[in-house]
Amino acid sequence: MSDLDANDLLYAISASRNYDPSPNLDKIAAHVMFINSADDFINPSELGIAEREIKKVKNGRFVLLPISDKTHGHGTHTDAAVWQQYLKELLDETAH
Numbered sequence: 001m002s003d004l005d006a007n008d009l010l011y012a013i014s015a016s017r018n019y020d021p022s023p024n025l026d027k028i029a030a031h032v033m034f035i036n037s038a039d040d041f042i043n044p045s046e047l048g049i050a051e052r053e054i055k056k057v058k059n060g061r062f063v064l065l066p067i068s069d070k071t072h073g074h075g076t077h078t079d080a081a082v083w084q085q086y087l088k089e090l091l092d093e094t095a096h
Contacts, residue, residue, distance in 0.1 A: 025053060028057045029059070030059065031093065035077075036063070037071040038067045
């Protein structure tokens with residue numbers, strides 16, 4: 001990846017290392033859907049953090065995608081074909 005700057009990547013990773021949104025999750029009024037794949041190594045489902053924390057979001061919903069031949073760890077978030085049905089549900093539920 002010739003256009004990737006290693007320093008930018010290191011900065012982004014470092015910036016997210018200690019990020020903790022949990023103290024303010026109860027202030028979110030928007031409809032939120034947190035989708036994670038069971039094989040995500042950065043946000044491992046075994047820890048139960050997402051399931052616990054999404055309960056603080058008034059209009060929050062958590063979806064855990066089971067491991068399949070379509071999921072590929074943390075990178076699953078960039079493959080809309082895997083989770084697009086859930087986005088459609090969210091959009092349908094919030095349409096005015």
